[in-house]
Amino acid sequence: MTVHKVVRTIARPDPQTVRGLAAAGVSTVHEARGRRGAFGTAIRPIQDGTRIAGPAVTVSCQAGDNLMIHAAVEVCHPGDLLVVVTTSPSTDGMLGELLATSLAARGVAGVVLDAGVRDVAELRAMRFPVWARAVSPQGTVKASPGSVNVPVVCAGQPVAPGDVVVADDDGLVVVPRADAEAVLAAARRRDESETAKRARLAAGELGVDMYGLRAVLASLGVLYEDGDAT
Numbered sequence: 001m002t003v004h005k006v007v008r009t010i011a012r013p014d015p016q017t018v019r020g021l022a023a024a025g026v027s028t029v030h031e032a033r034g035r036r037g038a039f040g041t042a043i044r045p046i047q048d049g050t051r052i053a054g055p056a057v058t059v060s061c062q063a064g065d066n067l068m069i070h071a072a073v074e075v076c077h078p079g080d081l082l083v084v085v086t087t088s089p090s091t092d093g094m095l096g097e098l099l100a101t102s103l104a105a106r107g108v109a110g111v112v113l114d115a116g117v118r119d120v121a122e123l124r125a126m127r128f129p130v131w132a133r134a135v136s137p138q139g140t141v142k143a144s145p146g147s148v149n150v151p152v153v154c155a156g157q158p159v160a161p162g163d164v165v166v167a168d169d170d171g172l173v174v175v176p177r178a179d180a181e182a183v184l185a186a187a188r189r190r191d192e193s194e195t196a197k198r199a200r201l202a203a204g205e206l207g208v209d210m211y212g213l214r215a216v217l218a219s220l221g222v223l224y225e226d227g228d229a230t
Contacts, residue, residue, distance in 0.1 A: 005147050044131060044132070048169060052168070055081065063115075075149065078107025083152065095117050113132040
């Protein structure tokens with residue numbers, strides 16, 4: 001028999017670490033984590049120019065039923081990121097303006113939906129960030145049990161309560177809570193390296209020289225030859 005539950009208390013990472021990962025952004029964090037943790041590309045932002053990160057509060061719902069999202073609101077802390085999955089594939093609009101208003105009142109940073117979202121214009125006007133699999137006017141019921149703050153799989157990635165989810169225009173990446181500080185340190189090193197490389201490229205240096213790629217091209221049998229200039 002399946003046990004459904006709402007776990008009220010979870011361990012969360014240091015807020016400064018979360019802010020640092022948000023500042024680094026999805027692509028840098030993904031590289032810093034060894035190119036691991038990226039969510040599937042079907043989940044996209046409904047807005048542009050938003051970059052956030054937060055401890056995951058996870059929600060497992062039945063398809064077409066958002067009862068457990070309502071149950072999750074009570075256990076959210078300011079800065080949390082709600083990660084919602086369904087027990088079978090769904091594109092129904094699990095979140096709309098009213099539920100987002102309730103989450104915003106709790107200080108929730110945003111929502112990740114491996115399902116659909118509705119009331120997009122209103123959510124954009126509220127500046128409430130959402131990443132979703134689909135946009136759909138199809139509403140939901142509130143009738144089926146599920147769970148809050150249990151391990152889930154969202155768009156191919158395992159997410160545990162309290163893991164850091166970073167979200168921006170590039171998509172989403174998850175960092176296990178225990179790895180957050182180490183990944184942030186790696187992300188900062190990568191950012192420093194890219195700053196130096198950016199200056200060299202801006203000064204006119206070619207990537208094939210900066211990265212030592214001429215030898216790679218030669219090893220692959222790529223030949224240079226001059227064409228007819230007439």
